[in-house]
Amino acid sequence: xxxxxxxxxxxxxxxxxxxxxxxxxxxxxxxxxxxxxxxxxxxxxxxxxxxxxxxxxxxxxxxxxxxxxxxxxxxxxxxxxxxxxxxxxxxxxxxxxxxxxxxxxxxxxxxxxxxxxxxxxxxxxxxxxxxxxxxxxxxxxxxxxxxxxxxxxxxxxxxxxxxxxxxxxxxxxxxxxxxxxxxxxxxxxxxxxxxxxxxxxxxxx
Numbered sequence: 001x002x003x004x005x006x007x008x009x010x011x012x013x014x015x016x017x018x019x020x021x022x023x024x025x026x027x028x029x030x031x032x033x034x035x036x037x038x039x040x041x042x043x044x045x046x047x048x049x050x051x052x053x054x055x056x057x058x059x060x061x062x063x064x065x066x067x068x069x070x071x072x073x074x075x076x077x078x079x080x081x082x083x084x085x086x087x088x089x090x091x092x093x094x095x096x097x098x099x100x101x102x103x104x105x106x107x108x109x110x111x112x113x114x115x116x117x118x119x120x121x122x123x124x125x126x127x128x129x130x131x132x133x134x135x136x137x138x139x140x141x142x143x144x145x146x147x148x149x150x151x152x153x154x155x156x157x158x159x160x161x162x163x164x165x166x167x168x169x170x171x172x173x174x175x176x177x178x179x180x181x182x183x184x185x186x187x188x189x190x191x192x193x194x195x196x197x198x199x200x201x202x203x204x205x
Contacts, residue, residue, distance in 0.1 A: 057113035069109040113177040
């Protein structure tokens with residue numbers, strides 16, 4: 001029997017999940033924290049990922065210890081400490097700054113389909129990774145990444161195309177990530193054996 005299911009995500013031990021939704025065949029690695037996030041079908045994160053305020057497409061590959069939508073602190077005020085907005089943790093007669101938390105939640109990171117985020121990488125709030133993009137291990141992504149582009153460094157900068165632009169455009173148009181579970185299974189051998197251009201030649205209509 002297959003380990004993953006379309007009915008419910010496979011949650012490893014010690015996960016913290018709040019206000020999040022998951023598509024079919026999703027897996028969340030041990031000790032990961034996921035808050036205000038949406039996972040598309042087949043996407044997964046490995047151990048101890050920290051994901052907040054994010055919309056993740058289908059077939060996203062998120063490696064261990066990565067962080068997406070890293071929350072920030074206010075820098076324009078006299079202090080940037082927790083007591084400023086988590087005030088009820090410090091005083092019985094104080095309330096949390098709900099406007100600050102609402103602003104945080106609104107700053108959504110967007111992760112495209114068939115993306116790969118390497119171990120220990122960080123994706124900042126409001127950043128968009130295009131479909132097919134790859135983020136190298138340890139990179140800090142502060143700006144949008146074009147589809148099928150590989151980025152690395154701190155801050156992350158483009159290294160090269162994952163696929164040539166014309167191939168990338170054709171893959172996006174093909175949108176194989178929207179195929180049914182059965183159709184993907186039928187094409188499994190071709191996914192494994194064919195190069196991207198050969199795959200396109202066979203499946204483009």
